[in-house]
Amino acid sequence: MIQRLENNPYSQLPPGHIRLLRISRNASDKNVGYLEVVPLEEAPPFYALSHTWGTHTCKQDVQIHGHILNITAELACGIRNFQQLAINGSALDPPLLYMWIDNLCVDQNNIPERSTQVGLMRKIYSRSVRTLIWLGVDHGSHSTGWDLVDQIYAEFRSLHPTVSNPGQIPVKAYSDASHAVSKLPAWDNEAWGQMKSLLDLPWFTRIWIVQEVVLSSRDPIIVNAQRLFPWHRLEWAAGWLRRNGYLRLSRLSKNFLNVNTISNIRRSQSLWPLDALLSCTQIKFNATNQRDKVYAVLGIAAECENSAEVPEALRPDYSLETEEIYQRVARFFLERNGSLAILTRARGTAGSLSRKQRLHDLEKLPSWAPDWSDYRASNNGIRTSFSWIHYTKTEEPVKFGFPKQYSAAIDKRLKLLDNQGGSTLTVGGALVGEIVQRVSFSNNEETKEEFGSSLDSKIESTWNLAFSALKPTDEGGLERLAACLLKVTTADQHELTGRTWEQSFKDGLTYILSLFDRANTNATARLAGSDNPQAVAHLRRLASGGNAEEYRVLAGTFCFNRCFIVTSAGHIGIGTSDAQVGDYASIIFGSGVLYVIRRTGQEFTFVGELYLDGYMEGQGLHVQEQILRLT
Known part of the structure; x- marks a missing residue:
């Protein structure tokens, strides 16, 4: 039963x-339209809109149900465009008549209503006919950009007519030769620039679009003026672009990665857990309201599948401060999952690169709590996490955790010694050493490309420090030093490149030897000193068949925004860039990695993740347990 609204368009909504x-x-x-109240379970066929709210400084008036509403110019243009589609008729089936539009159909000034309606998002989008996507006003270049997307889709289908999942597309590095023989236009064709402008539109970075696309029961439709473009082609x-190496090129928008993320979630046959959703969306998408970095993905989270059984900590409540929401959700994960993987993007210390990269300074958020708020930088300027989203097959459950080779304290259950909430996290763990030396890999805010140009000198300095700390005396010692250093500088993540440790070791040795062969540096003298030429010859034999560039790319990925450290016990590792001499390497029970923490009286400030050689396989679990209070 539909109830017409004659007076206030935002009278109270019944449950x-x-x-x-x-x-x-x-x-x-x-009137461009009329607001009508309907029980969600009995709603007539309607389309749900996905759009970007646009700037609040540029607004227009529209008349709805006899009321003048002042809304963003982008949305006003979109509503008029949909009205023309409804008047003129379109290929949409059923015909366009009813729409659900978040900032029109929800009273944005009514906090309790907003909280309640956010809790209904899953049902709203999944019960709609499909999601319609409005990217904003077309200033003339969108059409050419969409034509190129169509060409890329056609190229993909001609090469892989039977592929049913993007993971089935063979992975290849980009090459100019392959591009030249494809049916795609040359790089000087203006269509590439116009497609980049299209994908750089704000819609592609808005956090709410993830669930709005994922929940669509049919293929979403992108509306470009009077043209309808199917989502699946994009x-x-x-x-295809990602699997063929194109997305490493600056000519293409990084927002293609966002589309790829949404695709992975949409194609999964099981719901993703919330911690995995937060991990994969945090650095790619942003929100006007930082509470929405959590709330915007609740509708597709496994924990919220049954709306009647949503855990209290995950129920939307816009009356809470962002910091309180993040802490509540973090404690929920710790208590329910027993995993510390969520601490991979903790707030950390004052003045750290991680904090400098944030758009918002959440002053009330403790150092240990995950900071899911927006970054100023794109994917390209953010440190790679030690945590993994385990997602290999669409039919298998997704899990957020640590790689299998990380088992520092995974065999001991997380011991939470306080369950009263609050800003202090008290856990069981141990201190395993003090940082006594460090080499910074990143001192400034820079892109990974900028960092890559200085990597050689950083690795050279790291070798010097590692040689001094470990003091190899024979060819066996030099081999152990090299293996230790190569594992540390790549965080033992060789599986990411599909290579075995044996091959990755050859790659790293080839890189180190080529680095030392270029000039007579201190590192060269230590490696190729006249007093031990046999050790160097031994390394050269071991390096046979290695690819230096494979190591260089992997080391550049994991050394970025980190520092190399040596502990008082003589162990080497890599930690976050703000780790300092005097900080402690610590084990926290239940974690796959170690953590750097900083003493402040009887408590500790949480600094960040640490890969520490000699402790990654549980070797530190015999040390005396301590109570660690993190603030």
Whole structure:
């Protein structure tokens, strides 16, 4: 039963009800539409809109249900565009009549209503006919950009006519030769620039779009003026570009990675857990309200599948401060999952690169708590996490945790010694050494490309420090030093490149030897000194068949925004860039990695993750247990 709203367009909504915009098909009607209240379970066929809210400094008036509403110019243009589609008719089936539009159908000034309606998002988008995507006003270049997306999709289908999942597309490095023989236009064709401008539109970085696309029961439709573009073509184009190495090129928008992320979630046959969703969306998407970095993905989280059984900590409540929400959700994960993987992007210390990269300074957030708020930088300027999302097959459950080779304290259950909430996290663990030396890999905010240009000198300095700390005396000692250093500088993540440790070791040795062969540096003298030429010859034999560039790329990935450290016990590792001499390497029970913490009286400030050679396989679990209070 539909109830017309005659007075206040935002009168109180009964439980389980939503408002729908009934679009006026009368071109002479001053109203673009009328708001009607309907029980969600009995709603007529309606389309759910996905759009970007646009700038609040540029607004326009629209008349809805006899009321003048002041909304963003982008949305006003979109509503008028949909009205024309409804009047003129379109390929949409059923015909466009009812729409659900978040900032029209929800009273944004009513905090309790906002909280309640966010809790209904899963049902709203999944019960809609499909999601319609409005990217904003087309200033003339979008059409050419979409034509190129179509060409890429056609190229993909001609090469892989039977592929049903992007993971089935063979992985290849980009090459100019392969591009030249493809049916895609040359790089000087203006279509590439226009496609980049298209994908750089704000919609592609808005956090809410993830669930809005994922929950669509049918293939979402992108509306470009009167043209309708199917989402799946963009999705497949993004997958093909990524698997063929194109997305490493600056000519293409990094937002293709966002499309790829949405594709992975949408194609999964099981719901993703919330911690995995937060991990994969945090650095790619942003929100106007930082509470929404959590709330915007609840509708697709496994923990919220049954709306009647959503855990209290995950129920949307816009009356809470962002810091309180993040702490509540973090404690929920720790208590329910027993995994510390969520601490991979903890707030950390004052003045750290991680904090400098944030758009918002959440002053009340403790150092240990995950900071899911927006970054100023794109993927390209953010440290790679030690945690993994285990997602290999669409039919298998997704899990957020640590790589299998990380088992520093994974065999001991997380011991939470306080369950009263609050800003202090008290856990069981141990201190295993003090940082006595360090070499910084990153001192400034820089992109990974900029960092890569200085990597050689950083690795050379690291070798010097490692040689001094470990003091190898024979060829066996030099081999152990090299293996230790290569594992540390790549965080033992060779599986990411599909290579065995044996091959990765050859790659690293080839890189180290080529580095030392270029000039007579201190490192060269230590490696190729006249007093031990046999050791160097031994390394050269071991390096046979190695590819230096493979190591260089992997080391550049994991050394970025980190520092090399030596502990008082003589162990080497890599930690976050703000780790300092005097900080402690610590084990926290339940974690796959170690952590750097900083003493402040009887408590500790949480600094960040640490890969520490000699402790990654549980070797430190015999040390005396301590109570660690993190603030």
